[in-house]
Amino acid sequence: MExxxxxxxxxxxxxxxxxxxxxxxxxxKDKKNKINRNLAxxxxxxxxxxxxxxxxxxxxxxxxTLLSFQLLHIPACFVSIFYLHFxxxxxxxxxKQRLIIWVGYITSIFFASFTFTSVFIADMVPKFSMRYWAxxxxxxxxxxxxxxxxxxxASYLLIRNYHIENDVKRKQIVLVLVGIVLSFIGGSTNxxxxxxxxxxxxxxxxxxxxxxxxVYAIVRYKLLNIxxxxxxxxxxxxxxxxxxxxxxxxxxxxxxxxxxxxxxSLVLSLILISTVKKEIIRREEVTELAFSLEKANAQLKEADxxxxxxxxxxxxxxxxxxxxxxxxxxxxxxxxxxxxxxxLRRVLHNIDESNERLITLVDEFLNVSRLEQGRVQYNxxxxxxRDIVKSTLDEFADRxxxxxxxxxxxxxxxxxxxxxxxxxxxxxxxxxxDNAVKYGNGTPLKISIKEKDNGVAVxxxxxxxxxxxxxxxxxxxxxYRSSNTDRVGEVGYGLGLYVCRKFIEAQGGKVWAKSPGxxxxxxxxxxxxxxxxxx
Numbered sequence: 150m151e152x153x154x155x156x157x158x159x160x161x162x163x164x165x166x167x168x169x170x171x172x173x174x175x176x177x178k179d180k181k182n183k184i185n186r187n188l189a190x191x192x193x194x195x196x197x198x199x200x201x202x203x204x205x206x207x208x209x210x211x212x213x214t215l216l217s218f219q220l221l222h223i224p225a226c227f228v229s230i231f232y233l234h235f236x237x238x239x240x241x242x243x244x245k246q247r248l249i250i251w252v253g254y255i256t257s258i259f260f261a262s263f264t265f266t267s268v269f270i271a272d273m274v275p276k277f278s279m280r281y282w283a284x285x286x287x288x289x290x291x292x293x294x295x296x297x298x299x300x301x302x303a304s305y306l307l308i309r310n311y312h313i314e315n316d317v318k319r320k321q322i323v324l325v326l327v328g329i330v331l332s333f334i335g336g337s338t339n340x341x342x343x344x345x346x347x348x349x350x351x352x353x354x355x356x357x358x359x360x361x362x363x364v365y366a367i368v369r370y371k372l373l374n375i376x377x378x379x380x381x382x383x384x385x386x387x388x389x390x391x392x393x394x395x396x397x398x399x400x401x402x403x404x405x406x407x408x409x410x411x412x413x414s415l416v417l418s419l420i421l422i423s424t425v426k427k428e429i430i431r432r433e434e435v436t437e438l439a440f441s442l443e444k445a446n447a448q449l450k451e452a453d454x455x456x457x458x459x460x461x462x463x464x465x466x467x468x469x470x471x472x473x474x475x476x477x478x479x480x481x482x483x484x485x486x487x488x489x490x491x492x493l494r495r496v497l498h499n500i501d502e503s504n505e506r507l508i509t510l511v512d513e514f515l516n517v518s519r520l521e522q523g524r525v526q527y528n529x530x531x532x533x534x535r536d537i538v539k540s541t542l543d544e545f546a547d548r549x550x551x552x553x554x555x556x557x558x559x560x561x562x563x564x565x566x567x568x569x570x571x572x573x574x575x576x577x578x579x580x581x582x583d584n585a586v587k588y589g590n591g592t593p594l595k596i597s598i599k600e601k602d603n604g605v606a607v608x609x610x611x612x613x614x615x616x617x618x619x620x621x622x623x624x625x626x627x628x629y630r631s632s633n634t635d636r637v638g639e640v641g642y643g644l645g646l647y648v649c650r651k652f653i654e655a656q657g658g659k660v661w662a663k664s665p666g667x668x669x670x671x672x673x674x675x676x677x678x679x680x681x682x683x684x
Contacts, residue, residue, distance in 0.1 A: 203217075478504065545582050
């Protein structure tokens, strides 16, 4: 026999056994799983085609060669629709593709029913280096249109869904596509001689590439539980060997020994398979839980984004009317609309304070929304920290005097300049002083500015309500308030210190909060480096 014919027979044997082996392993793994069944059908289709293919290189005459071609085209009529059926079930789009699947099966049955007629294979004649090769009948051309049409459509669905799948599914799709492309390119070399193109089917050995690459997808990316499949397959072969040994035993002693070995092996096999199944179930539960957590996390992030966007819009809408009402209150209090009584002046003062608190809250919401949306802009310039602190203290002078609060300034007399956003540093220091006035219980406030670690450290200390160690670890977190602030009666939402931390960290600095304990005072501070380059 010619070497080329031996190669053609070998390629068919290789494809047949590879496809059969994988088909049975997948089918035995889970018969109820549609994806497993579809993949098994495809594997068996390639296997039956390959078994029939073995005959023609070995056939000594025209009649047996024709019979081989007729037999191999029966499963070949179904390979493409099996592939499409597997793809739509794997992608979860069967319902949308149901009509095409049914039409594909009906068309495949139609062509398969004509494989033994001359309208499908017209004749078998010597062609180029081949002893015999088929001449296509008029129906054969339409069969090829169906064959390649279904194959290309299934591949198109994989490519289209690639962009909407997760990372693991994308890698699986790539492997499946590579396998199917190699399979159909290799298998397609069988059709060139039909149309008088002198290229023998040397690529036929690639026909099982889809099966091989799918196995790799199984192992590499857990498309199926290959560990269980491999375990069951290995144990099946091992126990079959022991059973055969038992059946050919010679003598009673050998029979008993082989029976005990076979029985023991069965028991151990069942225990091993059960253990592997439990491990796989646990892993699947963990994977499913991880996926659920990932999905829930994505939903939480989206909800947080929508909340931030809502806060930004709502805050902008509230800022304008609050500012207008504040202006009108001040005009009325100043007598712009006529003389007012002391009682009305007191009421207007309360209104102004309430309005000011709302404006402060709105500003905090706006700052938080800008921070979370990455819309905060920084105007870095050379700043004298002592000037920022003193100008801010001037704003608090009247308020501190009315509450009988002494402010002790302990500032370094040397110029302590840093490269920072002046307004944002002022806002941070203002927030510290404001909190010290609110929660300092009227005790003196000590303001400190010192050179530290090649930068400037600013702190505000009081002898007020203080906080616990647990509070100290969370005070700069968003929406967190100290557990003992409620008894002071001040309204807050845990946003001010969070914004302070973000502003300082964005400028290369750091913040801190210290307290010896409840009712023992506290210290809030921030540190900025002397220089921070623009990013």
